[in-house]
Amino acid sequence: MHDALRIDCDALTLFLTNMFRRLGMAVGNAEICADDIVLTNLWGIDSHGVLRLPIYAQRLRKNVIKGNPNIRLLADAGAMRILDGDAGMGFLVGHHAMSHAIELAERCGIGAVSVTNSNHFGAASLYTSQAARAGYMAIAMTNVQPNLVAPGGSRPITGNNPIAFGAPTRLGFPFLLDISMSTVAGGKLHLAIEKGERIPLGWATDGKGCPTEDPTAALEGYLLPLGGHKGFGLSLVVDLLCGVINGGAFQHQIRSMYAKPNDSSGTGHMMIALNPGLLLDENSYFDRMDQFYCTIKSSPLSNSDAKMYLPGEIEHETRERRRAEGIPLPSTLLEKINGLASQLNVAPLAATGRC
């Protein structure tokens, strides 16, 4: 990272809480959003961390997204509910929905909550981790505005709609899988341009929808789905569960927060929690998870210097390291958010050093 500064995670949490308070949130809501953003940066998922504060702040100030949403129950069938997110901040709507799903799973073994009328909720694994901490397996997904072309298509018709999965373990971190339905994230195109490299066919198309190996042409074009029709199909499934069945927005009805900063996004989420203790007592479940992980950890690698990571282990290691050493933040980003802070009369965030 060019010219990156180190930020203490507790200082960042306090700073963000103050920012969200000044942006009108009740203290509990401000804390939830601050904790989510900091955890995301601690995990190393910097694309969904404090980098998004400026757009969130812009939208909260204009009341395009609500910092204290009145989330309403639209339908309840015993183990499945539909909620209206009241155009709320996505973190708040997401955790609220997963809390409902956990409550249902506690009673019925499984619980599903589909939410309409929400906004960008950050990293999907925030919600599966919430469930895992409570002792539940979970699936979290969200639809986003179309940014993927179908294999052979020349215009985006579906989003790279992420799916996350979590499960409790005996280790210091839950099973954590958080994947979007594009082959790679858009950031990889920028990286290839920077390095002067070609990109593999299958990553992206040019502006006409033709698969390309030229990352500059790809920036004019669209991302391609993971594994062709497989990722394309999964992306459609996410949209059906997050936008079609709950009466909410789907496909082009969803508004990008960057392209349409003055409109609520209409984003939908689906949260599913499952009780892993239906048949197994806690010890047997954890023993089985240990055994499951042991197979992965003890599997030989083709490059003997490499290390086999468990799902969530990289995020865990990054979190431990960043807790100790600080979160790296580009100096330009720090400048930008401190500019915002000064407008809101919040004390500026200070770096503890350089990376």
Added chain:
Amino acid sequence: MHDALRIDCDALTLFLTNMFRRLGMAVGNAEICADDIVLTNLWGIDSHGVLRLPIYAQRLRKNVIKGNPNIRLLADAGAMRILDGDAGMGFLVGHHAMSHAIELAERCGIGAVSVTNSNHFGAASLYTSQAARAGYMAIAMTNVQPNLVAPGGSRPITGNNPIAFGAPTRLGFPFLLDISMSTVAGGKLHLAIEKGERIPLGWATDGKGCPTEDPTAALEGYLLPLGGHKGFGLSLVVDLLCGVINGGAFQHQIRSMYAKPNDSSGTGHMMIALNPGLLLDENSYFDRMDQFYCTIKSSPLSNSDAKMYLPGEIEHETRERRRAEGIPLPSTLLEKINGLASQLNVAPLAATGRC
């Protein structure tokens, strides 16, 4: 297909029903298995159709898999159940489990059934189609013996565990997505060898776990997961839901029906059904599905001669065509199953012509 014959689908259904009857199944069970196999061939998924009859028959004759299983309820939490498949024929266990899931979804909005101690259940979309016919969205998955290496790994540790999704539509066919977690099916390696072509990196490894472009070397090696860590992670999720939480077999505990023909496979399945009518009446739901499909159908293609297919449309078109023209079967396969038929005193299956 070399030297393929045409088989009338009704004749095939009758033939298979008779075969399964002679193999000891009650008539209802024989009909379910026959219908499933014929439907799979009608869809064009020939890898999971009548091609598998010889191994099913071998295992039924030895009572390794039970043709009339006594499927038992192990746990029930209201909207989630765990079943023991009693080493039954996978089709029977699969439909039984999905019936439970539908019943639960009818009452609670969502229903989940995890089954242990089953066997190869054919195409996962058989079960999501069952749910879609009953008016439910559904997810079906199964674990299989490890045949995938992790990215960087040199030994298989997880299966290409398929996931299917289905949803009702107003069209003549449901939404149908049925994908395995390998980049491609093993059959594509054979095809590349036949054509004398190289394969893309990312399809498979050689025997040492190194990614290869040589399809012959790949036959000695292993399949690679869809999209690297993404497909690998999804495959682990399937195994957690089908094998870990239900107290059943997972990872290397699952026995391939080809490598271990005399052992029940211990396969697990997970069936989830969701009621799309929680909030929407039937008309609104179907209107929204129409709109969803319209976006896909009207999307421009980069090659204007190509056609955009909806999920399930290729299977539907193939089904209509094969219903009229017959199902193509290699003559060697027909010979083989007629050999089995003669041992079981079943009248041989006659072709209606050549392809």
